[in-house]
Amino acid sequence: MLAASVAAQRGNNVLLLERNDRPGSKLRITGKGRCNLTNDCDVKAVIENIPTGGRFLQSVIYGFAPQDVMALFESLGVPLKTERGGRVFPQSDKASDIVNALRRYMDQSGVIQKRGRATKIIAEDKQVTGVLSSAGEFKCKSVILATGGMSYPKTGSTGDGFNMAQALGHAVTPVRGSLVPLEAEREICVRMQGLALKNIRLTIHDGGAKPVFTDFGELLFTHFGISGPTVLTASAHMREFDKKRYFALIDLKPALDEKKLDLRILRDFEKYSNRDFSNALGDLLNRLMIPVFIEKSGIPPGKKVHSISREERWGLVQLFKAFRIDIDRPQPVEEAIITSGGVALGEINPKTMESKLINGLFFAGEVIDADAYTGGFNLQIAWSTAYAAGQSI
Numbered sequence: 001m002l003a004a005s006v007a008a009q010r011g012n013n014v015l016l017l018e019r020n021d022r023p024g025s026k027l028r029i030t031g032k033g034r035c036n037l038t039n040d041c042d043v044k045a046v047i048e049n050i051p052t053g054g055r056f057l058q059s060v061i062y063g064f065a066p067q068d069v070m071a072l073f074e075s076l077g078v079p080l081k082t083e084r085g086g087r088v089f090p091q092s093d094k095a096s097d098i099v100n101a102l103r104r105y106m107d108q109s110g111v112i113q114k115r116g117r118a119t120k121i122i123a124e125d126k127q128v129t130g131v132l133s134s135a136g137e138f139k140c141k142s143v144i145l146a147t148g149g150m151s152y153p154k155t156g157s158t159g160d161g162f163n164m165a166q167a168l169g170h171a172v173t174p175v176r177g178s179l180v181p182l183e184a185e186r187e188i189c190v191r192m193q194g195l196a197l198k199n200i201r202l203t204i205h206d207g208g209a210k211p212v213f214t215d216f217g218e219l220l221f222t223h224f225g226i227s228g229p230t231v232l233t234a235s236a237h238m239r240e241f242d243k244k245r246y247f248a249l250i251d252l253k254p255a256l257d258e259k260k261l262d263l264r265i266l267r268d269f270e271k272y273s274n275r276d277f278s279n280a281l282g283d284l285l286n287r288l289m290i291p292v293f294i295e296k297s298g299i300p301p302g303k304k305v306h307s308i309s310r311e312e313r314w315g316l317v318q319l320f321k322a323f324r325i326d327i328d329r330p331q332p333v334e335e336a337i338i339t340s341g342g343v344a345l346g347e348i349n350p351k352t353m354e355s356k357l358i359n360g361l362f363f364a365g366e367v368i369d370a371d372a373y374t375g376g377f378n379l380q381i382a383w384s385t386a387y388a389a390g391q392s393i
Contacts, residue, residue, distance in 0.1 A: 001102040002383060003144045003364045006390025008109035015140075016106065017133055019117035019156050024099035026148060026155035030379065035095030037073065038066040038383065039086040039376040049377045051236065053370025056345045057381060060353065064387035066380055076101035087376050121145070121164050121361065128360035142360040142393045144353075146386060149339025149366040150175055161367035162342065168358050171344040173369045177336025179232045179378075184225035184248070184327040188292055192221035195288045201251035202230040204237065204327075206244040213237040216254065221288075226325060232337060233374045235330055239340075250323040252285070262317050269313070273306040280305045284320075293319065338378050342369040352392035353385050362389040 001016065001023055008014040016023065027035065039046065043061050047054040070080055070088060078101045079091040090097045106113065116135025121128060121143050130139045147161030162172045197219045204213040213234045220228035226248065238246050253261050265284070272280040278301035281290050294301050297319055299312055333339055343363055347356050355361035364386040372378045 001099075001106055003146055003362075003386035003390040004111045005102070005105040005109040006387055007144070007393045008106075008111045010391070012393065014109075014111045015138060016111050016113045017116050017118050017131065017135070017138070018113060019115070019134075019160075021115070023113070024102065026152055026157060027099050027102075028095045029152070029155070030095055031089065033095050034089050034093045035098045036087045036089055036374075036376040036379065037080075037098055038069045038088045038380045040066055040070070040082045040088050041086045042066075045086075046372075046377060046380055049375060050370060050372040050381065051239075052340060052372075053345055053368070053381075054372075056348075056350050057370055057384065059351045060384040060388040061380065063351075063391075064384045066376075068387075069380065069383045073098065073101055076105055085375055118147075118160065118164065121168060121358075123168055123358050123361070126358055128358060140360075142362065144362040144364055144386075144389045144393060145343075145367055146364040146389075147367055149342060150333045151177060151336040151339050151366075153334055157339070157366070165343045165363075165367070168355075168361065170347055170355065170357060173341045173344055175333060175339055175341035177330050177333035177338075178236045178340035178371050179338050179374060180235045180333075180336035181222065181227035181331045182225050182231055182235060182238075182248075182327050183329050183331060184325050186224060186328075189221045189225050189325070190223050191292055192288045193223050195221045195286055196228065197221075197250070197252070197286075199254065200230075201254040202234060203249045203251070204234045204246055205249065206238075206240070206246050212246075219250065224331070225328070229374075236340075236371070236373050238327075238330070241329055246327040248325045248327060250325065252320045252323055258317050258321060261320055262313065265313055265316055265320075269305045269308065273304075275305050277301055277303045277305055277308060293323070296323070337374075338371050339366050340371045342367050345369050351388070353389040354392060360393075362393055364389045 004014045004016045043065050046061055078097050080088055081091045082088050114135055116133040118131055118133045120132040122130040128143050145161050148157035150159045166172055200219055201216050203211045205211050215230045217230040218228045219230050268283050277299055348363055353362050365382040370381055
């Protein structure tokens, strides 16, 4: 929508070919329906939050920076607000306001819209000449391929863009999910299914000297492993499942250091001194977690609290501060928020987003091999690449 509008503003005759009933299906569900459309930071910070393709995208992000995105949408009648971590949302908290603004922009710019699923880009002598689609064949001199990746296929992102690019000779790097739930210790996690832990610290390790990720926030246990905001963000930092074994350490009580936590446990144990160990953790843990926690502690559930040794209690402190979950793999790309991988960047002009192989073929958004962390950075990639393509076509 943005690429089409920008291209039409420059006097081009532009047709937007949309396979869904209406445009913007995926945009409507971003940010849990609130649409975190960018991040109110400078370009350097944006680049730092793009682990794949950051250097390649530098030119186009300078050309259409977060402040330009914000100015555009406010000029289209969408008041914005900035929340924790620089995340920018519409004041209404409605992603539909962003979609409707883009539809207005297309109307103002004279974009022609038609429903149809593109199936093939026609090129002769390395020059685009047309597009085949379910709605017929369209003659054209240029195409912007902005089909998304493979995440959330119900919104129309089913990999069509990768297939069309490959048919024209473009390389597509292996595609996987990013910002995705993680499959982990299924037998343990399924017993805690539905438990949402709040205000925990999640740390991800890969066996190296330093953790690869750490953050505070929420974590959710599911029937297949773990999910929730901290986990989705962590997944973007876990890019070598074929080479490394990842595991998560959950600090269940990050507000307490080991000494204070030991005193807290001691208070509870004095309170419940004549109870079985299995009945003495209710003030510290959710009931769904208690059986799993007891198993990991190695302390017999029927042992009387007053007979638990100092060493055993110290072991509990360590377990509270580092509850370990071994991670098997990310969920399939269809379950991911974004797609990692795509059309190889070396075959795209970084200033114009035009193919280096086919004249008149441009790329925008998730179809290229670039992805970022959470916080509005992935949509910023979409806006910047779309603007560059629209300006250059």
